[in-house]
Amino acid sequence: xxxxxKFLVLMPLLIQxxxxxxxxxxxxxxxxxxxxxxxxxxxxxxxILYSLCNSNxxxxxxxxxxxxxxxxxxxxTPKNDTSLTGTGxxxxxxxxxxxxxxxxxxxxxxxxxxxxxxxxxxxxxxxxQRTIGAGQSIHPRTGLMSLNLGDTAGYRVYYQxxxxxxxxLAYSExxxxxxxQGRVSGDSIKGIAISAGFMDINNITVVTPRDESNIEISTxxxxxxxxxxxxxxxxxxxxxxxxEGMDATIILSAPTNNTSPASFHLxxxxxxxxxxxxxxxxxxGIGLTFDDNSTRSIYYIGNDSFLHCLTEVAGGxxxxxxxxxxxxxxxxxxxNSQFATTYDFHRNEVFIYYVSGGHIYQIHRSAKYTWDxxxxxxxxxxxxxxxxxxxxxxxAGTKAGIGVGASVGGLVLLLxxxxxxxxxxxxxxxxxxxxxxxxxxxxxxxxxPPPQPIYYEMPTQEHSHEAPSSHGYREMPDQQQAHEVSTSxxxxxxxxxxxx
Numbered sequence: 061x062x063x064x065x066k067f068l069v070l071m072p073l074l075i076q077x078x079x080x081x082x083x084x085x086x087x088x089x090x091x092x093x094x095x096x097x098x099x100x101x102x103x104x105x106x107x108i109l110y111s112l113c114n115s116n117x118x119x120x121x122x123x124x125x126x127x128x129x130x131x132x133x134x135x136x137t138p139k140n141d142t143s144l145t146g147t148g149x150x151x152x153x154x155x156x157x158x159x160x161x162x163x164x165x166x167x168x169x170x171x172x173x174x175x176x177x178x179x180x181x182x183x184x185x186x187x188x189q190r191t192i193g194a195g196q197s198i199h200p201r202t203g204l205m206s207l208n209l210g211d212t213a214g215y216r217v218y219y220q221x222x223x224x225x226x227x228x229l230a231y232s233e234x235x236x237x238x239x240x241q242g243r244v245s246g247d248s249i250k251g252i253a254i255s256a257g258f259m260d261i262n263n264i265t266v267v268t269p270r271d272e273s274n275i276e277i278s279t280x281x282x283x284x285x286x287x288x289x290x291x292x293x294x295x296x297x298x299x300x301x302x303x304e305g306m307d308a309t310i311i312l313s314a315p316t317n318n319t320s321p322a323s324f325h326l327x328x329x330x331x332x333x334x335x336x337x338x339x340x341x342x343x344x345g346i347g348l349t350f351d352d353n354s355t356r357s358i359y360y361i362g363n364d365s366f367l368h369c370l371t372e373v374a375g376g377x378x379x380x381x382x383x384x385x386x387x388x389x390x391x392x393x394x395x396n397s398q399f400a401t402t403y404d405f406h407r408n409e410v411f412i413y414y415v416s417g418g419h420i421y422q423i424h425r426s427a428k429y430t431w432d433x434x435x436x437x438x439x440x441x442x443x444x445x446x447x448x449x450x451x452x453x454x455x456a457g458t459k460a461g462i463g464v465g466a467s468v469g470g471l472v473l474l475l476x477x478x479x480x481x482x483x484x485x486x487x488x489x490x491x492x493x494x495x496x497x498x499x500x501x502x503x504x505x506x507x508x509p510p511p512q513p514i515y516y517e518m519p520t521q522e523h524s525h526e527a528p529s530s531h532g533y534r535e536m537p538d539q540q541q542a543h544e545v546s547t548s549x550x551x552x553x554x555x556x557x558x559x560x
Contacts, residue, residue: 338362347401
């Protein structure tokens with residue numbers, strides 16, 4: 061009984077430390093100075109929250125309220141349910157964040173933020189914000205994905221246009237201009253989630269949901285062409301010209317970004333003996349990672365609310381990877397849930413973030429074949445004895461969180477009330493029994509033993525609770541891109557962020 065009572069007392073403290081949340085769009089990237097950086101839109105207020113930018117160790121501290129949220133000028137206020145993407149680097153041992161989102165009029169906003177000594181973000185400079193993509197037809201609910209390819213190559217932002225074709229915006233530090241690089245794929249896709257990654261700036265991969273049965277994979281070649289493929293059912297090959305002038309020949313090859321949208325068809329003659337598990341094309345997020353052998357993996361949360369993984373195999377094929385147990389891959393709160401992915405291919409590490417049981421969890425692959433137990437993100441540093449004042453109170457963004465928190469608090473109060481009522485009834489019953497026993501017995505010469513006291517065992521009740529387990533205008537940095545771009549263009553690191 062004592063252990064149960066202790067748990068009832070500790071449960072509100074666990075809720076206070078780990079928080080309760082319902083994620084909107086979410087993005088993550090590696091920083092090089094500590095834990096990965098996370099940003100997430102609060103679906104109740106529309107504010108974009110962030111994890112503390114001085115989080116040490118391998119797990120971010122995520123206050124989950126307005127104490128850790130970006131303060132935007134009114135003209136740059138993000139629209140509700142915007143997609144989010146971000147990347148970062150280190151500037152004089154300080155984390156810098158580049159973020160992109162969509163405002164209410166549909167234009168894309170780009171901003172730079174710099175971490176201050178308290179772990180919060182300040183605008184990098186008064187010029188560090190602008191709209192980009194002017195003149196482009198951007199889908200009102202486009203997905204967004206960003207990559208930082210280094211000082212020379214610059215940023216890439218992938219999005220969907222009004223026809224739901226995947227396109228690219230690129231930033232050049234030389235011209236200080238955002239330009240369109242054209243489309244990645246002319247295939248009109250069903251979903252709007254996007255992920256991308258690279259190990260070489262001349263070999264980038266972009267993945268998107270294609271339809272209710274397939275995922276589309278676009279791979280950039282060194283000549284700038286994107287080759288389009290789908291899985292598990294392949295695309296039908298298309299006719300194209302090879303060579304120029306009189307030497308040109310007609311060949312049959314995989315579709316590219318130059319292929320007409322009307323020419324994208326699944327191959328009706330392909331023999332496919334497998335399918336995507338719990339996939340209906342409505343995935344809220346999609347993730348892409350690389351390992352040290354350049355092997356790609358694709359992640360999604362299915363309509364069964366579980367995390368799923370596909371891994372590239374030798375010869376260009378793909379296979380379904382074994383699902384981990386719920387200690388490592390807990391069930392998401394929402395089917396087809398949004399989530400964020402980032403990775404370090406040098407270390408074969410993968411970090412995935414999504415909401416499970418009302419908490420934002422970190423899913424961590426610490427080695428190529430090793431998944432650690434999932435960890436809920438704390439709202440404050442566990443070494444601090446008392447939660448900071450700025451973190452107290454209800455999290456800013458949690459429509460369901462408030463409800464769940466109130467429900468749990470009410471349950472604790474109800475259980476304590478029941479306990480008190482039963483205890484008082486037992487006390488009254490004890491008194492009644494003693495009264496009915498009459499006056500005390502006076503010992504006679506036989507000296508019979510005195511009446512033994514009556515002991516009552518307090519009733520126990522079974523309760524089932526699950527507690528959380530243990531950069532004029534400066535755009536591009538001159539520094540090395542920590543955990544995003546190495547000093548050599550031959551080995552790059554990527555990040556991934558997704559949305560619905």
